[in-house]
Amino acid sequence: MSAAWTPCERMLRACRGERVDRPPVWLMRQAGRYLPEYRALRERASFLESCRDPDLAAEISLQPWRRFGVDAVVIFSDILLPLGGLGLDLAFQPGPVVANPIRAAADLERLAGSAAEAMAPTAEAIRRARQALGPDVPVIGFAGAPWTLAAYATEERLSRDLDALVSMTWREPALADRLLSRMAEISAETLTAQIAAGAHVLQLFDTWAGVLSVERWRAFAGSALQRTLALLPARRPPLIVYARGAGHLLEELAGLGVEVVSLDWRTDLAEAAERVGARVSLQGNLDPAALFAPPERIRAEARRLVDAGRKARGHVANLGHGVTQHTPLEGVAAFVTAVQESAS
Amino acid sequence: MSAAWTPCERMLRACRGERVDRPPVWLMRQAGRYLPEYRALRERASFLESCRDPDLAAEISLQPWRRFGVDAVVIFSDILLPLGGLGLDLAFQPGPVVANPIRAAADLERLAGSAAEAMAPTAEAIRRARQALGPDVPVIGFAGAPWTLAAYATEERLSRDLDALVSMTWREPALADRLLSRMAEISAETLTAQIAAGAHVLQLFDTWAGVLSVERWRAFAGSALQRTLALLPARRPPLIVYARGAGHLLEELAGLGVEVVSLDWRTDLAEAAERVGARVSLQGNLDPAALFAPPERIRAEARRLVDAGRKARGHVANLGHGVTQHTPLEGVAAFVTAVQESAS
Numbered sequence: 001m002s003a004a005w006t007p008c009e010r011m012l013r014a015c016r017g018e019r020v021d022r023p024p025v026w027l028m029r030q031a032g033r034y035l036p037e038y039r040a041l042r043e044r045a046s047f048l049e050s051c052r053d054p055d056l057a058a059e060i061s062l063q064p065w066r067r068f069g070v071d072a073v074v075i076f077s078d079i080l081l082p083l084g085g086l087g088l089d090l091a092f093q094p095g096p097v098v099a100n101p102i103r104a105a106a107d108l109e110r111l112a113g114s115a116a117e118a119m120a121p122t123a124e125a126i127r128r129a130r131q132a133l134g135p136d137v138p139v140i141g142f143a144g145a146p147w148t149l150a151a152y153a154t155e156e157r158l159s160r161d162l163d164a165l166v167s168m169t170w171r172e173p174a175l176a177d178r179l180l181s182r183m184a185e186i187s188a189e190t191l192t193a194q195i196a197a198g199a200h201v202l203q204l205f206d207t208w209a210g211v212l213s214v215e216r217w218r219a220f221a222g223s224a225l226q227r228t229l230a231l232l233p234a235r236r237p238p239l240i241v242y243a244r245g246a247g248h249l250l251e252e253l254a255g256l257g258v259e260v261v262s263l264d265w266r267t268d269l270a271e272a273a274e275r276v277g278a279r280v281s282l283q284g285n286l287d288p289a290a291l292f293a294p295p296e297r298i299r300a301e302a303r304r305l306v307d308a309g310r311k312a313r314g315h316v317a318n319l320g321h322g323v324t325q326h327t328p329l330e331g332v333a334a335f336v337t338a339v340q341e342s343a344s
Numbered sequence: 345m346s347a348a349w350t351p352c353e354r355m356l357r358a359c360r361g362e363r364v365d366r367p368p369v370w371l372m373r374q375a376g377r378y379l380p381e382y383r384a385l386r387e388r389a390s391f392l393e394s395c396r397d398p399d400l401a402a403e404i405s406l407q408p409w410r411r412f413g414v415d416a417v418v419i420f421s422d423i424l425l426p427l428g429g430l431g432l433d434l435a436f437q438p439g440p441v442v443a444n445p446i447r448a449a450a451d452l453e454r455l456a457g458s459a460a461e462a463m464a465p466t467a468e469a470i471r472r473a474r475q476a477l478g479p480d481v482p483v484i485g486f487a488g489a490p491w492t493l494a495a496y497a498t499e500e501r502l503s504r505d506l507d508a509l510v511s512m513t514w515r516e517p518a519l520a521d522r523l524l525s526r527m528a529e530i531s532a533e534t535l536t537a538q539i540a541a542g543a544h545v546l547q548l549f550d551t552w553a554g555v556l557s558v559e560r561w562r563a564f565a566g567s568a569l570q571r572t573l574a575l576l577p578a579r580r581p582p583l584i585v586y587a588r589g590a591g592h593l594l595e596e597l598a599g600l601g602v603e604v605v606s607l608d609w610r611t612d613l614a615e616a617a618e619r620v621g622a623r624v625s626l627q628g629n630l631d632p633a634a635l636f637a638p639p640e641r642i643r644a645e646a647r648r649l650v651d652a653g654r655k656a657r658g659h660v661a662n663l664g665h666g667v668t669q670h671t672p673l674e675g676v677a678a679f680v681t682a683v684q685e686s687a688s
Contacts, residue, residue, distance in 0.1 A: 248592075
């Protein structure tokens with residue numbers, strides 16, 4: 001069948017809740033270590049070097065599109081890149097390690113300067129990816145949300161419950177608030193640089209918002225996220241917000257004024273659609289581990305996902321979290337193809 | 345005021361949903377590294393040695409009761425102790441490390457034998473703690489639930505999303521099922537040994553159940569938990585089930601047939617009480633990080649918690665997770681005292 005819409009139109013329409021033939025499909029962390037062609041490129045450059053080289057970053061971003069024909073290209077970068085450019089001593093081993101975490105008010109002065117500069121290679125990678133792809137394929141940019149950036153900035157290695165940041169909210173709430181305000185600016189600068197470079201859609205990763213109760217989320221992560229949104233240009237591409245383990249925050253996220261909420265695999269998609277109504281479209285949310293199942297099972301899960309997504313205002317098919325390192329290639333292919341063949 | 349009930353009666357009544365003057369209060373991991381007297385004892389014995397020495401384990405268990413006058417003594421042990429006794433090469437560095445994780449059906453044969461033997465020191469510690477405390481103070485025993493035991497058993501170091509176990513449920517569901525059945529037996533043997541030793545209350549830690557969607561929970565963690573419960577003696581002490589990040593599983597946990605569901609700090613206690621009705625009592629759920637706040641703030645939070653708990657069938661005041669290592673002693677004291685002064 002001939003597609004009624006280009007992948008770019010389909011993606012934008014799904015985000016805004018307009019009618020489409022089928023959900024667009026892409027995968028969080030689709031450019032990554034599970035791809036042999038990614039591992040080959042990474043033999044000559046470290047992770048941070050790869051992020052900071054526009055040609056390499058653009059090339060890595062295109063790899064999953066070439067292999068699987070996914071409906072969107074998410075730019076290869078890292079949410080911590082702007083912090084690395086602002087005086088945080090950042091390394092990947094392979095998880096992020098911050099040698100000089102923020103513990104006191106004086107440490108905040110370290111975060112002077114503009115995140116836009118640190119994001120220049122990513123912005124340039126977006127331009128090059130757009131050139132390579134032409135106008136029909138959407139390019140997705142992203143940033144860390146303030147709470148999640150603050151979580152990484154306050155600990156050498158992130159603890160499971162964000163001990164440093166969460167205890168700061170109880171012990172020194174004013175300091176936590178100042179830190180989150182600064183992170184809100186950095187998050188907005190990061191997104192704005194990518195808007196200027198031509199990103200069609202933007203995703204805010206508030207990966208760690210789920211550790212907070214609704215009340216604490218409103219007081220800290222939520223109000224900081226609203227500051228970020230208020231700092232964005234009035235005319236901006238659709239925004240997706242992702243939070244992990246955040247089923248209890250769904251109504252809050254849907255009330256932020258973004259176009260799409262991205263669900264993790266634990267939240268039932270059909271129930272979530274009922275809870276948020278017409279306020280937002282939903283993205284997600286196949287269990288990333290389901291890609292280890294036999295392809296026939298994956299196709300069945302993909303069809304169930306597409307069916308459940310019909311209850312939402314709009315649906316962007318995706319995983320409930322990033323692709324993991326040992327994911328079989330045929331699992332990813334089965335998922336992408338099954339969604340793309342679901343056109344009705 | 346004179347107490348109408350002994351701490352033991354108050355605890356048992358709260359678990360069963362009978363009227364009490366105020367909620368009993370204890371803290372998960374109340375015997376631990378934040379206590380100077382614990383650190384002093386640990387200078388002469390490793391963590392595993394301490395668990396395996398009944399005198400030392402009993403003494404450590406009593407420390408928080410002596411210092412804070414908590415309403416219950418939870419026995420000092422570890423949920424992985426039975427696995428260490430059944431051929432899993434277990435160390436604490438300080439988090440658990442399993443040198444020979446279970447990856448295939450053949451590995452299951454390693455788990456031969458009875459968990460009761462491995463739990464003998466814990467059972468003996470319960471007897472000694474009961475002797476020291478007399479009949480009025482309840483002693484709480486505990487075990488890991490099958491899903492959580494399986495999570496630790498399948499990875500050298502537990503990954504955040506239990507990659508090994510969760511991918512096994514998709515790739516080899518029959519193997520996952522066999523593993524969980526074995527873990528269900530181990531869990532039941534662990535509890536039964538503690539019942540025989542005189543534990544007044546038992547807690548099942550399904551710390552990692554929250555990574556599963558409701559549907560996957562039913563298929564794996566939930567059905568294994570039911571197997572454990574079916575293997576317990578018909579006459580048994582009240583059971584508490586704890587799961588972390590499991591707000592979406594609340595109705596499922598409340599339907600298991602246990603007396604108490606222990607909430608993590610993210611779930612609103614009053615809302616949870618409404619959701620479960622008269623089926624179970626609730627335990628919890630102050631944010632462990634709240635103990636870093638100034639004592640006056642902690643007292644206010646404790647009073648709010650007790651108020652919210654009045655909506656439940658019964659309420660056992662506790663944290664939403666274990667006490668963390670750097671928790672200030674005065675924070676713990678403020679919480680315990682505020683709950684104990686809340687009698688109405």
